[in-house]
Amino acid sequence: MMDVIDLRSDTVTQPTAEMREAMAKAVVGDDVYGEDPTINQLEADAAAMFGMEAGLFVTSGTQGNLIALITHAPRGSEVILGDKAHIFVYEQGGMSAVGGIMPHTLSVQQDGTLKLDDIERAIRGDDSHFPRTKVIAIENTQGTVGGVPLSPEYTQQVADLAHRHQLKLHIDGARIFNAATYLGVSPAVIINGADSMTFCLSKGLGAPVGSILVGNREFIAEARRARKLLGGGMRQAGVLGAAGLIALHKMSQRLADDHQNAAYFLEQLKTVPDIDILSQHTSFVFFTLTDSAKLSPADFSAKMRQHNILLRPYPGFERKFRVVMHHWITRKKVDQVIRAMKHVLR
Numbered sequence: 239m240m241d242v243i244d245l246r247s248d249t250v251t252q253p254t255a256e257m258r259e260a261m262a263k264a265v266v267g268d269d270v271y272g273e274d275p276t277i278n279q280l281e282a283d284a285a286a287m288f289g290m291e292a293g294l295f296v297t298s299g300t301q302g303n304l305i306a307l308i309t310h311a312p313r314g315s316e317v318i319l320g321d322k323a324h325i326f327v328y329e330q331g332g333m334s335a336v337g338g339i340m341p342h343t344l345s346v347q348q349d350g351t352l353k354l355d356d357i358e359r360a361i362r363g364d365d366s367h368f369p370r371t372k373v374i375a376i377e378n379t380q381g382t383v384g385g386v387p388l389s390p391e392y393t394q395q396v397a398d399l400a401h402r403h404q405l406k407l408h409i410d411g412a413r414i415f416n417a418a419t420y421l422g423v424s425p426a427v428i429i430n431g432a433d434s435m436t437f438c439l440s441k442g443l444g445a446p447v448g449s450i451l452v453g454n455r456e457f458i459a460e461a462r463r464a465r466k467l468l469g470g471g472m473r474q475a476g477v478l479g480a481a482g483l484i485a486l487h488k489m490s491q492r493l494a495d496d497h498q499n500a501a502y503f504l505e506q507l508k509t510v511p512d513i514d515i516l517s518q519h520t521s522f523v524f525f526t527l528t529d530s531a532k533l534s535p536a537d538f539s540a541k542m543r544q545h546n547i548l549l550r551p552y553p554g555f556e557r558k559f560r561v562v563m564h565h566w567i568t569r570k571k572v573d574q575v576i577r578a579m580k581h582v583l584r
């Protein structure tokens with residue numbers, strides 16, 4: 239399985255043999271009726287792990303974020319979030335398109351944070367000219383600046399600020415387990431003070447489909463309605479939930495391997511010509527192909543493909559590449575990638 243070494247993202251991970259077996263044997267029911275025991279267990283386990291009251295299995299990270307925002311924020315209100323946030327850049331402006339909510343963007347810092355002063359200034363006062371601010375949304379790990387983990391201390395500060403102003407804090411925690419693992423804290427601590435959080439089972443955790451939104455009971459009951467509105471009510475979803483349980487309990491425990499492989503890749507990359515290393519955090523490594531390289535970025539990708547290695551320029555950037563480590567990428571494969579890069583760029 240997966241002879242190709244696919245470094246483009248952790249979304250490319252395929253379900254493990256154990257997941258496929260669990261999927262085949264899953265006990266299922268109609269989840270729209272609340273009768274799928276596997277989904278009920280997955281939602282309860284996820285909520286407990288994050289110290290929240292309830293969870294909701296959703297089709298994707300995008301759907302989880304959208305459900306959270308339309309549940310927290312009425313039409314005509316405003317969400318404060320980063321200008322490099324996945325929700326703002328890569329989710330088709332769903333909060334506006336579907337929810338009638340206005341994004342109010344702030345500059346994302348190199349460490350993945352929004353400045354607390356910037357947030358404070360952005361919160362609208364009570365004035366009939368203004369939309370009402372309802373939510374602050376942060377992303378952990380912050381993807382576009384390099385998979386950077388946000389500390390529990392910072393998250394608590396944002397939560398305190400939000401709550402002082404009667405706002406909600408939502409975390410796009412697509413890779414929240416990477417953040418918790420990297421910083422050596424528990425899942426409950428990494429989301430300190432948040433009102434809601436979405437995380438993905440289908441990225442580094444390896445499940446084929448699905449994300450989970452967690453929050454308090456009242457919020458999740460409303461979110462369940464929003465999920466149905468968006469066409470996300472699923473029937474015998476336990477087939478997916480069975481893989482999700484393995485992702486949640488087992489795969490979440492092995493992410494340090496990916497981080498170590500990313501650090502190892504970074505070290506080896508220093509021996510490859512025509513590469514400028516940009517950063518490594520958690521499972522992400524960013525680098526650029528220098529102007530002096532003999533190959534264009536497209537030719538470099540094409541040559542690597544001939545070695546069965548998939549790499550591509552980061553969307554929106556010409557020479558910048560992002561490599562993501564995941565459970566299909568062993569140390570041996572990292573060595574293979576480095577050898578191929580040296581061969582292609584020699």
Ligand SMILES: Cc1ncc(COP(=O)(O)O)c(C=O)c1O
Pocket residue numbers: 249297298299300301324325377379381410412413438440449
């Ligand atoms: C930070 C972040 N948030 C949300 C998402 C959306 O997840 P999905 O692709 O499951 O909709 C992604 C996907 O790559 C992501 O990287």
